[in-house]
């Protein structure tokens with residue numbers, strides 16, 4: 025493993041990385057940073073959560089002149105939340121050097137952005153549509169740009185974005201460095217990308233699998249109308265610290281949030297029809313762990329880095345296998361452990377196979393947890409609570425009442441009733457979701473489907489966590505568990521960027 029000081033990084037940037045707690049480089053950083061510092065165009069591919077942001081951020085920042093008030097670098101990202109996040113990370117890395125990054129994205133008051141741009145940032149982190157808007161208004165000028173980054177490059181060069189990207193790149197001086205990063209890079213997109221670049225180096229971190237191996241991946245073989253109950257049971261048994269549940273459509277996300285709330289879970293949703301201010305609030309609350317479950321369309325599939333996400337559920341299969349890689353990559357980041365559960369209906373088994381083919385990894389089937397298994401877990405949790413109370417000698421002043429009761433009733437009835445009272449049984453409130461069609465086979469190239477833009481128990485103390493979790497869900501106390509296009513327009517409509 026290399027340290028950052030071996031990579032010819034200037035001291036201001038090194039110091040910032042140190043302040044951020046980055047000690048050793050990740051493999052993509054070790055390979056991409058020197059190549060990019062040498063000025064070469066590059067395509068960088070490495071697994072999710074392995075530090076690609078700094079892999080392009082460091083070399084870009086190295087080239088920025090903090091005394092030059094012009095915009096010198098630009099990062100384009102497919103979603104608003106990602107543009108914001110990348111902006112934040114670049115501000116951290118550029119802090120000591122005095123380099124400012126401003127995020128520019130759709131859905132936010134443009135005048136507010138114009139005001140921020142007057143502070144003369146050297147870098148812009150943007151979604152394509154809003155960036156073009158600023159270019160037309162001449163509130164952003166790109167003639168001093170020397171570095172252009174496409175984060176989630178394959179997505180940016182996909183059908184829905186390509187025209188915007190071409191229009192933006194046409195504004196940048198011919199002499200510039202282009203850096204493309206993603207965890208996935210389908211060959212046809214790579215070939216397309218190379219046309220935008222000058223003899224790019226391809227930096228691909230060699231690994232057997234496309235997904236990181238510390239994410240446990242399973243699937244549930246379920247019928248459409250079983251999915252919701254299975255989700256709830258799985259959540260009850262697994263008791264995630266934070267979970268992201270991906271649904272196929274906006275309506276699906278809304279219905280899932282409603283259903284989960286009815287059953288007492290703390291869940292909020294994010295998709296392209298939700299107002300931007302609300303989207304940001306939802307993400308913020310999830311990061312702060314004020315909400316346990318984020319329900320999302322693919323708008324949250326790429327790039328988002330939220331610590332504490334222990335579980336990803338693909339409630340509906342993603343439209344393409346690449347999306348699977350990105351979705352599950354919201355957990356298991358920066359070396360953490362993660363869990364990914366995918367719901368597959370009988371007619372969708374082929375899709376699962378194509379995911380396995382892309383990721384070069386087998387996804388094992390998990391038996392559907394029964395209601396009884398969930399209840400048993402809860403009862404054990406209650407018993408454990410009682411045991412703890414006995415050991416802690418908490419019942420001393422209750423002994424007289426206990427003796428009286430035991431003289432009147434059978435001991436086993438007394439204890440059984442106490443356990444029952446301590447057991448918060450899973451809500452059986454009926455929830456009916458509008459059924460969705462099974463995912464159909466992908467159409468031939470060039471005719472993309474509309475991509476929606478938009479019994480393994482966990483060790484000895486699961487029950488305690490479980491019970492705490494249930495309680496916390498109700499009183500919103502989060503002390504627990506801390507251990508742990510078809511057409512362009514269509515795509516845009518459902519999406520987020522612009």
Ligand SMILES: Nc1ncnc2c1ncn2[C@@H]1O[C@H](COP(=O)(O)OP(=O)(O)OP(=O)(O)O)[C@@H](O)[C@H]1O
Pocket residue numbers: 045046047048049050053070071072073074075076077078206207326327328329353354357358
């Ligand atoms: N060298 C490092 N040492 C420690 N932590 C790091 C290092 N590099 C990055 N990180 C942290 O790892 C996390 C993941 O980084 P990042 O978001 O850049 O991943 P990514 O490769 O872009 O993932 P994705 O493909 O999902 O976009 C972040 O929280 C980041 O701060």
Ligand SMILES: [Mg+2]
Pocket residue numbers: 076077175327
């Ligand atoms: Mg990233």
